[in-house]
Amino acid sequence: xxxxxQVVIVEDEYWALENLKTMLTTRYEDIEIVGxxxxxxxxxxxxxxxxNIDGVFVDIVLETESERAxxxxxxNLSKREQPPWxxxxxxxEKHALEAIKVHPIDYLLKPLDANKLDTALDYVRKNHRNTQxxxxxxxxxxxxxxxxxxxxxxxxxxxxxxxxxxxxIVYVRKNSxxxxxxxxxxxxxxxxxxxxxxxxxxxxxxxRGLQQIHRSYFVNLTQxxxxxxxxxxxxxxxxxxxxxxxHLTIGETFYQQLLEKMQSxxx
Numbered sequence: 001x002x003x004x005x006q007v008v009i010v011e012d013e014y015w016a017l018e019n020l021k022t023m024l025t026t027r028y029e030d031i032e033i034v035g036x037x038x039x040x041x042x043x044x045x046x047x048x049x050x051x052n053i054d055g056v057f058v059d060i061v062l063e064t065e066s067e068r069a070x071x072x073x074x075x076n077l078s079k080r081e082q083p084p085w086x087x088x089x090x091x092x093e094k095h096a097l098e099a100i101k102v103h104p105i106d107y108l109l110k111p112l113d114a115n116k117l118d119t120a121l122d123y124v125r126k127n128h129r130n131t132q133x134x135x136x137x138x139x140x141x142x143x144x145x146x147x148x149x150x151x152x153x154x155x156x157x158x159x160x161x162x163x164x165x166x167x168x169i170v171y172v173r174k175n176s177x178x179x180x181x182x183x184x185x186x187x188x189x190x191x192x193x194x195x196x197x198x199x200x201x202x203x204x205x206x207x208r209g210l211q212q213i214h215r216s217y218f219v220n221l222t223q224x225x226x227x228x229x230x231x232x233x234x235x236x237x238x239x240x241x242x243x244x245x246x247h248l249t250i251g252e253t254f255y256q257q258l259l260e261k262m263q264s265x266x267x
Contacts, residue, residue, distance in 0.1 A: 004032040005054040008046055011089065012038040012062045013192070016110055020057060020089065023117060033120070039065055040073035047077070055086050055124065060090040060099070072097060074102045079261075085218065087120055100202055103210055117171040144205070146183070147190035162191055166205055167221075170241055171215035171248060174198040186223060213239055213258050214251040227262060 017036065024031045034050055034175060037043040041061055056077060060070035061252050070160040070256070075088050086104040088095075089112060096107050099208065105194040106120035127142070143163040181201055194201070202210065202218055212218040219245040223241050230236035230249065237249040237255060250258060 004030050006032050006034045006050075006052055007055045007057060008035040008037065008043060008050075008053055008084075009033060009038065009057045010043045010062070010070065011057070011059045013059070013066055013069065016059065017087070020112060023112065023114060029120060030125070035227060038062070038149075040069045040076075041065075042047065044072055045078065046081075055085040055105075057087050058087050060088055060095050068095065068098075071102070074099070074104065078102045078253065085124055100111060100199055101212060103202065106203075109171045146191055146194055148183070149193040151190045151192055158194075162189075162192075165221065168208075169205065169220045170223045170243060170246075171217050171219040172198065172201050172205065184244070184246070190246065211258060213254045213260065214249060217248060221261060224262065227259065 008165060009017060009020055011020065018094075021033060021036075024033060034045040034053065035043075037046055043056070043058075056074075058070045058074055061067050062069040066072075066223055070088065070090070075084055077086065086102060086108045088099050088104050090107070091110045093109065099107050107115070108116055108120065108247070141166055141186055143201050145163055147161050148159075148207075150162070164183075164185065168185050170189070172181050172183050172187055174181050175193070179195065179197060181194050181196060181198055182190055183194060184190055187258070190205055198216070198218070202212065209220050209222045211221050216242055219239060223243060225240045225242045227250065228238050228240060233249075236252075237250045239250055239258070240247055
């Protein structure tokens with residue numbers, strides 16, 4: 001018997017709802033629509049009533065509530081112990097940067113393009129069977145191939161490919177060249193000159209422990225240790241890590257969300 005992804009659609013426009021339902025039911029045998037909601041409140045009730053919801057298609061602007069009701073709903077769902085994967089469906093591009101903060105699989109503009117929907121769901125199939133915290137991931141967690149420059153403890157550099165697990169990442173930081181990043185691993189290695197923007201890698205490394213704490217970097221919260229006052233800058237804080245002595249400054253706009261997650265233990 002085919003295992004199916006159980007999904008909920010949150011959409012308040014009839015034509016958009018029917019279009020998405022038709023696409024999902026006629027194109028994908030592994031998708032089962034188990035609930036529909038016109039408002040964020042209806043969607044939250046569905047999550048109380050239904051078990052094992054794998055994913056949610058969320059319209060951002062729900063006219064009966066607010067222009068950002070879908071974003072607020074997505075933020076709520078992302079804090080759950082086993083959050084669903086999220087795909088935003090919207091007629092507006094202006095919320096894309098804010099939407100990235102809740103780590104959606106994709107941000108699809110209406111009217112939906114079938115090829116882009118195919119790509120988003122292919123990503124789900126390949127990368128998103130883990131709906132549990134990283135600390136509980138199986139030893140069979142898939143590895144990610146990364147082409148980079150490796151810098152060893154003596155400062156020597158070598159171009160190579162590494163195959164790493166998401167759980168091994170401490171943080172990802174953009175370089176001064178905005179089209180490349182570097183990744184710090186828990187074993188101390190630094191993978192440098194990795195092609196792609198920070199936003200590209202936030203999407204590619206979508207997992208529950210990922211948290212942006214500054215416009216220039218995001219971290220793996222399972223590797224985080226504490227929040228400390230900055231020694232030289234008033235009203236500024238730093239994040240420390242369990243596996244290394246590095247400190248990363250926390251951006252002012254990201255501080256409160258990070259503090260709440262650290263206090264709740266919600267990784």
